[in-house]
Amino acid sequence: MSVGTRARRGTVATIGIAASVALALAGCSGSPQSEAEGPFVIGVTTDPDTLFPWKATQFQAVNVLQNIYGTLTEYDADLNVVPGLAESWEVSEDGLTVTFHLREGVKFADGSDFDSEDVKFSLDAIKAEETAAVAASSLGSVEEVTAVDPATVEVSLTAPDAALASNLAVVNMAMLSSDDTEEELNTTPNGTGPFAFDGRVASQSLTLKKNPNYWGDAAALDTVEFRVIPDEDSILSAMQSGNVHLAVFDNPLVAQTATDMGLDVAETPQLSYHTLQLNAHNGDVSDVNVRLAIQCAIDRQEVLDTAAFGEGEVTGPITSPAYKSDPAARPCPTRDLDKSAEYLAEAGMEDGVTIDAIVSQGEYASSVDEAQNLKDQLAEANIELDFEVLESGAFVDAWIAGEFEAAIALNGGRQDPDGMYGRYFTSDGNLNPVAGYSSPELDELFAQGRATSDEAERKEIYAQVSRELEDNAAWIWLFTSYTFTATTSNVDGFVPVATGSLQYLRTTTFK
């Protein structure tokens, strides 16, 4: 008998033992892994980077905090501004005083009362620069906040601000208790929302429980767990085995896989928009004719189809349902290379022009594909888009510094067009150095929009803003994409919203 045969037997035995151990371990699982009786589980790729609502910008953080904190006003599912902690509000004749009438009997999750002192404390602190609150500039027109009585707050303004009520509806404007500090809230959030903070294991899970003190209809679910599963495919596997019940994706490929697996997938158009930002402060794009030549050389549907599998809609500047821009109202609603050549000739650049662009890698799925498609289309119009792919930190640095001629970006949108674009396209807007374009006409229009509270008039004004931006090709607006909310078949009552908000967790139940 050869040595080898013996050795092989030994090997087979060893592998056999290993396999049995593995199987035994696997067999230990017992019953199927479903947790239908347990908490409602939302699969997220990362946990919140902060639990302090005034500083939260990360999508995951905003989604969690929105369910814990309350705001003076809120949005409904169609993004109309509706009462929140303020039951009603009225604007004075001259538009310079807004009086909020607060809901009475509201309590924070820790049982303390909510009143006008908390509103004054919150608004003053958000406005104060040392707080470094991200929504500070939304209170730019606020001169003074006065607690008239426990249920009334008077806000006096330096100039009329029709966008105020809408701007107050975001979680960055959360009403905090005047007894709480940032340090405490970082570990133990305390708000007036439908859910209360229950616990957290950093980078693993965060749990909310029903807030018994909530002023509105109590949440249907007792417990909601945000479970961190870093890989999107692994989230899908966890949904398939019934361990995770809801997840939000923005990659159409992942959504397709979810559909194929038999999960319920709802697509919701978003307020955020994909754009080719041009910075008119820099290089050749400072010439309006060059910008128009670029605009006419791009078929937006083609960008959408190639980069995002057609999962979205071609858009103009304003994306919110109430003020939506008409994407056909622009100098070249369809691609027109002749017109593009004319504009280029008018700019004195018949021989072509080179534009340097920045693109972020990894921030969102379609960025580099968009850049590649834009480059191909522009090349046919004698415009060379020379793009540089940057790691997201480097992209953000370059973007903040305004050091680019063009940037391929996915920018967040807002319900109110003043909040959305006033900071970019007015000459004293805090993001104007990045936006690169402003004009006396736009300054005037934005001022009018803020001063008018009449809805129909505001719609007309922002239609003009939209035209002004497109006629001057301030940027090249491309498309809005969908987000995809996947749920398992036993989930009922969740309503996805265009802001990507999970605010309707409070109406969600197990079937």
Added chain:
Amino acid sequence: MLRTIARNRVVKRLAAALLTLFGVAVFVFVMLRAIPGDQISANLGTEAAALTPAQRAALESYYGLDQPLITQFFSWMGNLLTGNLGFSSRAQASVLDLTLAALPVTFELAVLSILFALVIGIPLGMLSASKPDSLRDGLGQTVGLAGLSVPAFLLATMLLSLLATWFGFNPNGRGFAPLFTDPLLNLQQMLLPALVLGFGIAAPIMRTTRTAVLEVRSDDFIRTARAKGVPPRRLQLRHVLRNALVPIVTMTGLQFGYLLGGAVVVEQIFSVPGIGRQVLLGIQQKEYALVQSTVLVIALTFVIVNLLTDLLYRVIDPRVRS
């Protein structure tokens, strides 16, 4: 006296280890700051452009970014010596606590992966070596090659998704269970990641075993032993394998050291909250103290594993002892 101490081998090793760690500390500190962006822009993204100078100053002082680099470095070093590894504002926990939670997870995963790798790799290597260039050698080599060349992310995703689809088996979707809280669930959750990592590491171990066994088998003392009538199984295990162990142990120690650095990709796919993910999240959030301290801890464990491997030689090989 001093010279005797300086010549002492243990003292020399320790000094070299400390110097290595200091080098790592400087390297990580510099590299992190060479990455574009800081914690402010990592948190706020492009919204950071809207900060007023006063707001930015407030945030810089909050994150300690207003200090000169040299001050940042030495205050970090000073804190380390007092056992303060820093604070993660994202997790709202001290880096020490985070590391103490993550390190055992990584250690457990590393041990299990190495066990799988040895169980697959050594027998396979011996099988291949038993008859070089034969069918069974080809088979062994093919499995080894597959272990080397099938990317972990592919194997991991496929295993996870197929088992979830076909059998509804997905312990990793259930939220991580620490070993001492729920050992049964914990071992299930470690099974697939350890298998995937173990398969990958089995390949170099298999190849090392094959080479070493072939070499030892051609030695004179094996022929002598066989002539003396030592039974084949005993010959394989006591004579051949025992003498082939040194390179195998070296390779295993090396792989174990790497595993302790965290297997980021596999940890991501199977949601294992190990040390690799801690570093990755830290880098994404630009949490300097978190990354610096964690990398230093990883370097330290690597140094310790190397030392232990060296010590193991003395146990295996009497020639090293003398």
